[in-house]
Amino acid sequence: MDILTLLKDLREGRTTVEAAHGRITAALREQPFEDLGFAKVDHHRTVRQGFPEVVLGLGKTPDQVAAISSHIVGRGNPLLVTRADEAAWEAVKAEVPAAEYHAIARCITVPGPIAPGKGTIVLCSAGTSDLPVAEEAGVTAELLGNTVDRIYDVGVAGIHRLLSQRDRLASARVVIVVAGMEGALPSVVAGMVGVPVIAVPTSIGYGASFGGVAALLGMLNSCANGVSVVNIDNGYGAGCIASMINHL
């Protein structure tokens, strides 16, 4: 709504006081979301932030996930559901035939038209056990229009495995590093590149890993430049931030 045009219309009699009042009031009250009762689906996010509302499957019933998914796809938006277990996938599949399930990543997706990222996102992980989180990041970044280059199982205890990948690291516009246990990989990687590194601690480990706290603290205390951190196991968040950076 262009307020200036509206006011001129009013001044020149092309609209009434009541109509102008209504339109201004409406603008102030406009709800750029759809209210499903248990959820308010934000259809304008694509416009506002360049990607669609994403559904966190954790803590929602399969029916809730399916209903929200259906509304998002119904508006022509791309879909990403994270932390989707088999039950959620069954429910969504029935409502959204175009949906696809990424079992390791535990994600449901429906692609949509999204502007491509400018460079490559390199995605490193420290160990085989970190795969689910790494894949959540990878699937997210790909859905959001990015090229992803995966370098897996390059933990710091065998540093030669990482050093042999120098060229691929050097080609990154942004790097995601996923690691559990001591969480040292982001520091080493960040010392080898000159681009932002998004570090994702995972809950992999036992004993004094405290469900990912050791890795999280290691990453927050990184002595390398360019490392910022997301929540434990938050592969989605890392993929999303990396995509934002890659679209700048």
Place this chain on the structure above:
Amino acid sequence: MDILTLLKDLREGRTTVEAAHGRITAALREQPFEDLGFAKVDHHRTVRQGFPEVVLGLGKTPDQVAAISSHIVGRGNPLLVTRADEAAWEAVKAEVPAAEYHAIARCITVPGPIAPGKGTIVLCSAGTSDLPVAEEAGVTAELLGNTVDRIYDVGVAGIHRLLSQRDRLASARVVIVVAGMEGALPSVVAGMVGVPVIAVPTSIGYGASFGGVAALLGMLNSCANGVSVVNIDNGYGAGCIASMINHL
């Protein structure tokens, strides 16, 4: 060193086996740093990562800070010392006449030729007490060639103060948000923009703020897209990452 050229020289007699052996071996052993005994100063970092080695003043004696600073500036590199108290400043000032002290930010700087960032870094802080950390981020980003727009004292408890700055937020290529206590500001800001938000928890607060842990956890658990986090009070880290992104 161009290995291919060297080998051709050898093949064609322009160099000897011994010389070639020496140069290859040297390349493998090359130390792109200067060893001061108590510290190894990394003079190649500007080449490798686009910005100079930065000196963390915390835990170093004034003499150590001054010696490292002197070596960095002596090579023609720009200088940034963080967590520099008055004593460190006195020591550096005597060795590096060109140095400047930013008292609130507790930083010592000597500018140098650095490529300018592409857009504006918006720097928000929640409260007056967060200033030292915010300024450390601001001074860092400016030294690294960026334009910084400061929006201070816009905590979420008076949300209208933040909402009145929508236009400035919208102009950001990347946003730094500094907040203590409950650390809620990054979530709200990230919901208003479509660019990466670097969140910096501060140790401001008392009681259950636990020296910044409450703010740190709040930021790690942000439900908004695009928020990544650095260590408590790590203004330098945030400024550095924001600059990296702004130079992409």
Place this chain on the structure above:
Amino acid sequence: MDILTLLKDLREGRTTVEAAHGRITAALREQPFEDLGFAKVDHHRTVRQGFPEVVLGLGKTPDQVAAISSHIVGRGNPLLVTRADEAAWEAVKAEVPAAEYHAIARCITVPGPIAPGKGTIVLCSAGTSDLPVAEEAGVTAELLGNTVDRIYDVGVAGIHRLLSQRDRLASARVVIVVAGMEGALPSVVAGMVGVPVIAVPTSIGYGASFGGVAALLGMLNSCANGVSVVNIDNGYGAGCIASMINHL
């Protein structure tokens, strides 16, 4: 028992020393509760505090829950059982035919005559996953005689969703805010209203949410006026306090 009257009766021979002694002693020993062996049911609480003894289902067997419920209803008191799973509900249903089950809130209720609250309790929740805790608060407040206005899924990452509800917030006599993850919603809401805000952290989240600790700390450190906090997931407690305030 009116001690003065009793003493006058004694003085004037209308009662005996032994009877007076017995009544005074009894008053000092009076047990305003009923002893079931494993539990002491407090039947006088309605008189003393304006609402009945509430049964926390957690950690009690279905039989214990049913037995206590039956005694409470048998005295004509209203009933509220919280944290009641299906097994508890089956056991209570068999003993108390008038009971009703609120599945999302996990509560069993039998209404009773309770004085109505003076105004409206507005009940906000940040996300769909917070519903069970929010509903526990809502069911509690309604059973205790209050009108409850629910505003759900208004998390701070899409602040416009909350701002669009300004009018409803403004109508509250007291507000309950339920939120997990970073727990920032109470601060924003408290900045928009001038009435007490009861904040309820939920255990929703993963990783560094630490089962609700992140939200709890965020709420305790709120920089807004008027925010007090109850235990993680304690919807009942919030509903009860809000009702107390609303009956003042």
Place this chain on the structure above:
Amino acid sequence: MDILTLLKDLREGRTTVEAAHGRITAALREQPFEDLGFAKVDHHRTVRQGFPEVVLGLGKTPDQVAAISSHIVGRGNPLLVTRADEAAWEAVKAEVPAAEYHAIARCITVPGPIAPGKGTIVLCSAGTSDLPVAEEAGVTAELLGNTVDRIYDVGVAGIHRLLSQRDRLASARVVIVVAGMEGALPSVVAGMVGVPVIAVPTSIGYGASFGGVAALLGMLNSCANGVSVVNIDNGYGAGCIASMINHL
């Protein structure tokens, strides 16, 4: 600003399009605060929430505290500075001659016209060492127009001391309970009254009190009805909430 009137004026030529545009835009941008650079002072809070902006002295320089105080008093608002040490008091005293210092409570106040609370706020503390926090609550509540009845040193280890104050407790419209160490007092008090209890843990104690965490957890886990909790040592917050409730 009455939008409807403005639009009618425009329609009938009593104002111009440009003037109307300006006034509407201004309304949307209106800043109900004064920007001091390092702080944005919120002068409308009295209108919006019924009490003035309060200055948290912690983490601010004496000059900053004095400057903010001067602006608040200059607008005719009452003043409350909390966590004000001697240095802050010296600086404020020089700028605001009407100010008064409460040494135990570490508060600076200038009274102003505030509506009186409806009943009495009873303020209990467990031990002599809790006095500074209790007094911060008391001074706050009194400045905000309330009558405060102090019951000090009634810790649960000598329960008869508390029981002897039944009558005063019974007269409360709202109760504040301040306690360190095990933080058990709010549970006992809440079991004796039928009104809201605001619990304030203090950092008093040693060893496993962990700076007030033991008391905080004790209060959050209270098995009594009506107890909500504020941050450790947050006497101001408790006084403010109690006043809000007492003005309902």
Place this chain on the structure above:
Amino acid sequence: MDILTLLKDLREGRTTVEAAHGRITAALREQPFEDLGFAKVDHHRTVRQGFPEVVLGLGKTPDQVAAISSHIVGRGNPLLVTRADEAAWEAVKAEVPAAEYHAIARCITVPGPIAPGKGTIVLCSAGTSDLPVAEEAGVTAELLGNTVDRIYDVGVAGIHRLLSQRDRLASARVVIVVAGMEGALPSVVAGMVGVPVIAVPTSIGYGASFGGVAALLGMLNSCANGVSVVNIDNGYGAGCIASMINHL
């Protein structure tokens, strides 16, 4: 073995050098336990400490529990197995026909001749949910020869329930207090009696009870005299200490 007698026998030819050497060496090597390979059963403990070796069922297989139990009873010692689930009970029952199972306390016992305690152990618990831990303490104390007086469900939120039991409390030689949630009961009880109070925190509660940590901290910080604390849920330990004291 009396060394002096032995040496005299040797001097006077009543024994040989070799025999004396053997007996002295044996005394130094004597193993007052029986080695089952996976466990060393300490049969002398009754002599040394006045009660038999107790079997902690937690972390042992049913077969291991049954084998150890069988060896203990085979020597004529009384038996106490704690944390015994149904499977352990089945295994022990088959090996030790005289054994008895206490389902709520999760204990297996075989009584034996033990000296009676001198007074009464009063056993208080705060809530119905604390029963398993309280009963573990009670069964332990009774097996060890003590009279136990149980006062259950006397939490501090209804202090009159506790006050009505003053006489029974006053009759105690030692008191055990079992409580979860805020763990305030031991402080109140200790203020009412003049004998030692053994406090047992339980893991009952949710949210910020942190599996009994809140109760544990509350008890450690008790401001009352005479309170000492055992591990969370350690009913056995409390019963054992109370019995030791009651036998002095």
Place this chain on the structure above:
Amino acid sequence: MDILTLLKDLREGRTTVEAAHGRITAALREQPFEDLGFAKVDHHRTVRQGFPEVVLGLGKTPDQVAAISSHIVGRGNPLLVTRADEAAWEAVKAEVPAAEYHAIARCITVPGPIAPGKGTIVLCSAGTSDLPVAEEAGVTAELLGNTVDRIYDVGVAGIHRLLSQRDRLASARVVIVVAGMEGALPSVVAGMVGVPVIAVPTSIGYGASFGGVAALLGMLNSCANGVSVVNIDNGYGAGCIASMINHL
């Protein structure tokens, strides 16, 4: 007050209704403590619990400590002030000439007539650095009428030092064990005796001792029978409990 006698007096005219009413009411309101405003001194504790009110110096001003001390001694009660620094001692000395200062234990005492304990309290400490806490326990136990046998510097890393003291340990009626760092000493001692062991963790140590938490946890998890625990550095508490047990 004998209620029965009073009532008979009333019945037979030896007292008036008003007088009887007054005396009964007074009995219900009787305050067995003296109110100093900032503190309620409990003069009846000697009667009720067998020892006087003890003053915790921590968190009180020297003047407050001196005033309370003076009132206690003025009633003829013995005095114990713990955590008394030099300033507190100066203040008390001026008011209470009979007072004595125990510098290592940081205690002020005035002895009084107290019944002697029945046996010996053995007081062990693990290291030289634990002396202040051990002495606080020792001074407390001696003031309360007990014989104390000190065995210092017998840490478990040189177990032969402890084993050489078997005879003295065997003579104990109750044992206090003070230890920092890993807190293993109480377990070893408790395995060597058959009497209650009161374990006192100290804040001695560094790094992962976390101010005594490591020792506290070690003691709470003791696998030995008879160990109960008090707060970190709570030598007073241990001395008090040991005395209670030794007077049974």
Place this chain on the structure above:
Amino acid sequence: MDILTLLKDLREGRTTVEAAHGRITAALREQPFEDLGFAKVDHHRTVRQGFPEVVLGLGKTPDQVAAISSHIVGRGNPLLVTRADEAAWEAVKAEVPAAEYHAIARCITVPGPIAPGKGTIVLCSAGTSDLPVAEEAGVTAELLGNTVDRIYDVGVAGIHRLLSQRDRLASARVVIVVAGMEGALPSVVAGMVGVPVIAVPTSIGYGASFGGVAALLGMLNSCANGVSVVNIDNGYGAGCIASMINHL
């Protein structure tokens, strides 16, 4: 690859510039591991560190464990899989017929030619429940070529059980001590021997053992010389380090 020989060959025409370039480049890129996609198996570790790559079963699917195991054994290397549950064992058994399962230790092994250790590794455990972790250490050390002497169930609460094993302890070249609960055993053992002690905390215990944290802290704070610590339940790590030391 011998660079000097290669260069001489080039100089003398026995190879081409391109071939030499290729071989040098390849040497820089050489990958001493085999890439399975989800894992990079390090076949050179035996050469580099004296023992083969070990597979941590935790967090890997049975198929992944079997595939990695098959590749390791296929190269003629010995195999050790830790944290292998029954499902992993079933999958490995099908692929690697020579494999053996150690049920208590939860390990799968295939022996191989490894140099024998020089002395004896003594392996102590505090309680029966610590067996799985102790056996993981024992199986690891034996596979790596060491003689292991097991001393089980010698917790510090019955110190005579440990003292009776002095001779076996004295024969150790290195000692592994496995303990849960208070974790005191390593301190006592280290005080009795003059060789390195590797301490392994276990997650055995309940309540304030916090999943092994109490034992971990106890071991880190050991006042005895020669104690170093590995992660909670990390029997493998202890066996591996002990073997390294025993092979020096």
Place this chain on the structure above:
Amino acid sequence: MDILTLLKDLREGRTTVEAAHGRITAALREQPFEDLGFAKVDHHRTVRQGFPEVVLGLGKTPDQVAAISSHIVGRGNPLLVTRADEAAWEAVKAEVPAAEYHAIARCITVPGPIAPGKGTIVLCSAGTSDLPVAEEAGVTAELLGNTVDRIYDVGVAGIHRLLSQRDRLASARVVIVVAGMEGALPSVVAGMVGVPVIAVPTSIGYGASFGGVAALLGMLNSCANGVSVVNIDNGYGAGCIASMINHL
């Protein structure tokens, strides 16, 4: 003492019953330490463990440190005092003229005849700020007879600095790695060598380093073989263990 010889002497009349009794009893009671009242100095430790009793200066008064030092040196033993501040050094210097002070390491030493270690101990540290802890380890190892090769300031964020030291690392018989912040260095080093790595976390860092906890957790969770860990800042412990290993 040879028991067999003694007994033969007795049998053959070369000694009396009383003399034999006395000598056997004395052997059982022998105290291989000297009791200073506040400390028991263990003079036999050199015999028993191959190195002398070490004095932890922390928590002892300068006089106590000097007295213990004097007794140790007086017996001809070498001396090591750790955590010795200037005051302790002044006191020791006055009593022990031969003593030497290592200011960075905060150690006091008097060398003595100790067998030399077999190989080289390589001592790595991550940053300049870790020097005090690294030097404590170095001084300890040197006093105990070892050759120490120091590689300082080789943090993982500039991995080329560490890689350039491959040869020196390869020459180690045991490695000590000292690191604060994220504590990643031990993992990388352990992956490069085949000998035991003793990891020492330091309290260097800020914010989420939590006084060394982040580094400690990182080291405990190391995914590399051969890493064991000592307490935060425990340079002495690491030097001592490394020496033990180096003397095997």
